Amino acid sequence: MLSRLEKLIGIQNIDKLKQTSVMIIGIGGVGGYTVEALVRSGIENIIIVDHDLVDITNKNRQIIALDSTMGRKKVEVMKERILDINQNCKVTTIDLFLDHQNTEDVILKYHPDYIVDACDTITTKKEIIKTCIHQNIPIISSMGTGNKLDPRKLRIDDIRKTSYDPLAKILRKWIREENIKEKIPVLWSSELPIKVQDRVPGSTSFVPSSAGLLIASYLVNSIIKTSHE
Numbered sequence: 001m002l003s004r005l006e007k008l009i010g011i012q013n014i015d016k017l018k019q020t021s022v023m024i025i026g027i028g029g030v031g032g033y034t035v036e037a038l039v040r041s042g043i044e045n046i047i048i049v050d051h052d053l054v055d056i057t058n059k060n061r062q063i064i065a066l067d068s069t070m071g072r073k074k075v076e077v078m079k080e081r082i083l084d085i086n087q088n089c090k091v092t093t094i095d096l097f098l099d100h101q102n103t104e105d106v107i108l109k110y111h112p113d114y115i116v117d118a119c120d121t122i123t124t125k126k127e128i129i130k131t132c133i134h135q136n137i138p139i140i141s142s143m144g145t146g147n148k149l150d151p152r153k154l155r156i157d158d159i160r161k162t163s164y165d166p167l168a169k170i171l172r173k174w175i176r177e178e179n180i181k182e183k184i185p186v187l188w189s190s191e192l193p194i195k196v197q198d199r200v201p202g203s204t205s206f207v208p209s210s211a212g213l214l215i216a217s218y219l220v221n222s223i224i225k226t227s228h229e
Contacts, residue, residue: 054074148189149204154210159171
């Protein structure tokens with residue numbers, strides 16, 4: 001399955017990827033594609049967290065949203081897809097909405113090697129980031145991909161270098177107030193958001209998916225770099 005990737009990174013790094021555990025919180029437009037790319041890159045220990053059902057409005061951007069999966073739990077659909085790609089994967093599903101009461105407990109229980117925050121709730125993002133800092137767990141957090149049209153504007157930086165992102169603005173203010181000194185890698189877009197008529201953001205098939213693939217690339221390269229060091 002991974003012979004083409006092995007040509008690029010070698011068998012030792014393939015083994016490293018297989019042994020690494022990753023928790024992905026939020027299996028939506030960004031998180032779903034992150035999971036897809038990680039599994040196809042050799043990650044075999046996957047923990048997926050989401051409390052939503054697949055909905056018709058997900059079909060334009062979420063890899064698990066199909067006519068055949070409508071109304072089903074996202075974590076269960078994603079697990080089936082993971083195992084259909086690689087039956088050797090160990091998949092833990094957590095059908096739970098994370099909040100300030102349970103986020104730390106969930107992360108401490110599984111204590112993965114890496115965490116991807118692809119959830120939409122700002123209070124949950126704060127709890128995830130805070131717990132990862134305290135537990136020294138590497139994290140990458142996805143900022144907003146709604147109301148954006150240009151995937152070429154996506155990039156990964158420390159949260160302090162972001163702009164044009166309402167979600168990142170809130171987090172920047174929070175880390176100043178909390179006096180957080182650690183770097184917090186985030187996926188963000190330098191594109192100015194397009195204004196829509198209501199509070200529900202518009203979305204495309206290509207911006208969230210590109211964001212998910214960039215996050216997966218960042219994680220895989222981080223794991224390989226650690227292995228080389």
